[in-house]
Amino acid sequence: xxxxxxxxxxxxxxxxxxxxxxxxxxxxxxxxxxxxxxxxxxxxxxxxxxxxxxxxxxxxxxxxxxxxxxxxxxxxxxxxxxxxxxxxxxxxxxxxxxxxxxxxxxxxxxxxxxxxxxxxxxxxxxxxxxxxxxxxxxxxxxxxxxxxx
Numbered sequence: 567x568x569x570x571x572x573x574x575x576x577x578x579x580x581x582x583x584x585x586x587x588x589x590x591x592x593x594x595x596x597x598x599x600x601x602x603x604x605x606x607x608x609x610x611x612x613x614x615x616x617x618x619x620x621x622x623x624x625x626x627x628x629x630x631x632x633x634x635x636x637x638x639x640x641x642x643x644x645x646x647x648x649x650x651x652x653x654x655x656x657x658x659x660x661x662x663x664x665x666x667x668x669x670x671x672x673x674x675x676x677x678x679x680x681x682x683x684x685x686x687x688x689x690x691x692x693x694x695x696x697x698x699x700x701x702x703x704x705x706x707x708x709x710x711x712x713x714x715x
Contacts, residue, residue, distance in 0.1 A: 581681040587624055588674035591617045595651070595667050602658045614655040621648045643673065 578586070594617040601609035625644040628637045647666055654662030 579681065579684070581677060581684060584624070585674060585677045585681055587620050588670055588677060591620050591647075591670050592667055592674065594620070595663050595670070598655065599660050599663045602660055602663070607658075610655060610658065614651055617651055618648060621651070643669075 594613045597613035598610050598617070601607075601613055621644050625641055625648075628641050630637050630641070633640070647670060650662060650666045650669075653659070654666060
């Protein structure tokens with residue numbers, strides 16, 4: 567049986583998927599920080615490896631032929647975050663991890679804004695349907711009609 571996380575991105579837009587990948591980087595870097603604070607070398611390495619895998623994935627999916635300068639800038643950003651993450655891990659530096667998280671979060675927030683601006687408008691069909699009674703209740707002689715629309 568599939569988990570909620572496996573289905574939570576079903577039908578997500580490409581921009582939403584990119585935001586989710588950035589969220590993953592941030593989450594794994596926080597796990598790395600917790601591992602540093604516990605003195606858990608293995609845990610730190612596993613968390614950093616996962617964050618690096620996401621950075622590699624994002625960089626590998628860039629289309630320089632279509633993206634032009636923005637794609638090149640993102641490629642340089644991913645390379646920088648990769649290098650800073652490795653440095654943070656080698657030095658077991660919480661401060662360096664937090665620096666990477668801050669940078670990734672700022673780009674993530676920009677993608678989140680793009681997602682909000684490109685989201686489709688809500689459908690008019692989401693309003694409550696009106697109830698129309700086709701068979702009115704029998705009326706009593708001294709009361710007003712009970713027809714509703």
